[in-house]
Amino acid sequence: MGGLTYTMLDTTNLSTAEMYGNVLCELGKEHPEIVGLSADLAKSTKIGLFAEKFPNRFFNTGIAEQNMFGIASGMAKCGLVPFVSTFAIFTSMRALDQVHTDICYQNLNVKMIATHAGLSFGQAGTTHHCTEDIAIMRSMANLKVIVPADGMETANAVVQAYETEGPVYIRINRGFDQKVYENTDYDFRIGKAHQLTDGNDLTIIACGSCVYQAIEATKILSSVDGIKARVLNMHTIKPIDREAVLKAVYETRRIITVEDHNVMGGLGSAVAEVIIESGKGCAFRKLGIPDTFSIIGLHEDLMAYYEIDTNGIVENVRKLIGLEFEEDEDWEDEV
């Protein structure tokens, strides 16, 4: 979970963005074509770590995001691999025309690491919350959209983004995330969901900070309700892992999606598209921010308010379990 409240508790660990900054430095040592860009947010987005190490390969464009993405596209045209970092709200909205036309349309090798996503900049208020970026960015042709669950996964995502030709959007939180992975040694592949718990009652498909919450929810559901839930970490929203979604539909009949994003157009919608196109039926519920501008507060309080924290997931799973998934309600014709 992002937010400042964890900094006191977790000072020995790196925040997710710091993890990104460090991994980028490691990549930078081996690959001289990597360059960094930011729009006066190098420190906040932690690309400043790269700037300190490679001052000649880092460019602060000032508060001019549109120019920054235009410059990045030009650099990519010249064979460089730009890593561009600013807040998610500025990447996906303020500079969208440049992302769309300069980068994605030309399928250029630009990596966009967008921080302070979702509600993670809670106390900064609605103008700095970014609960629309997944919907916007996954509609950009050629663009891959990744939402890592924690710092370790961010490290994997950054490395694989470098290794993948073409534009990539990685969405991370502000501050610290609760740990889902102890290290980077697991089967992370762009476009392939990672199953974290097994169960045949329902599947919780989550991304970002909601993955940890989903895992915690399964513990309560198992011990209190006897409900066995599968958790899929759908770190790649685009291309989505269709196979994993369809397997979940067949094997568990009920799916609940959880995301720190508007319920319109994000992970839930991407999963729903797969289900609808398959023609298979299942009980389905999307958890996320409703169609509203979010309120102000600490990230963890906001997650609770919008029912995307552990307790919210538990309550919604209980409701979903009560939904019918088949029409046959004749319980007497068993001879």
Next chain:
Amino acid sequence: MATREDIYANKIFLNAVLPLVKTIISSNEKYAKKFKNKNGIVGVSAKDPDGKVGTHYIIENGDFTVVKGPNDKCDVELEFRSIKDLNDFFAGKSKKLPKIKGWYHVGLLTATLSVLMYMAKLLSVTEPPQNDDEKDLIVKLYFSLLSTGISQLNKTGHPDVSKWVKKSPDRIFAWKVTGKPELSSYIRIKAGKSKAARGEYKRSKPFFTMRFDCTDSALGTLLGIDDMIEATITEKLIMEGAPEFGAQLGEYMLLVGSYAKGS
């Protein structure tokens, strides 16, 4: 007056064991021929102070329909004096014959008695037979008996089974043999309700499946020849789903078995 335990056993015999006649006729040509072109209603019943109980078969041109409950228009009826007499007879603990009504429908009566005796023979074997078709049929009968038996115990209010079903969300528990879907049975349970069915549940993967790698492995466990834990270790028996649910299912299978054997 029948005790609660007598009633549980009786529900197993009437609603889980006697319907297996239909399974035998649909799986075995020899017995299907015995009913060819036959018509009539055949009942098995027992008298009880709370009212007669029973199961009857409606036979139309050899096609079998099993119906729960007694029927007062039976052409042939095997009527026991009490629920306990019926239970003891089908559990093999008593040879006290029922009153037979409808002697003059000789063809229907002999066909019925022969298939009931064949069913009793199959359900009482202690060693697997030589014949492969017969092996398959025994497994199919046991899977049907267990799924329907558990459901019947729930419907009759057996405290352990109904408690298990009451708190369950909508779930499917299945019994299968790899490569032989025709032998499968399953039970669907949901918040106090239950329903057993033959064949494979195709709408989704069951919540829990007890899968045997072959018919012999299934017979090993079902006839009590193999140890269930050893069968699991050697992968003759594969539990698809959380092990604690395998343990629950195993417990209720034994419960049905104990009623069916009168123990």
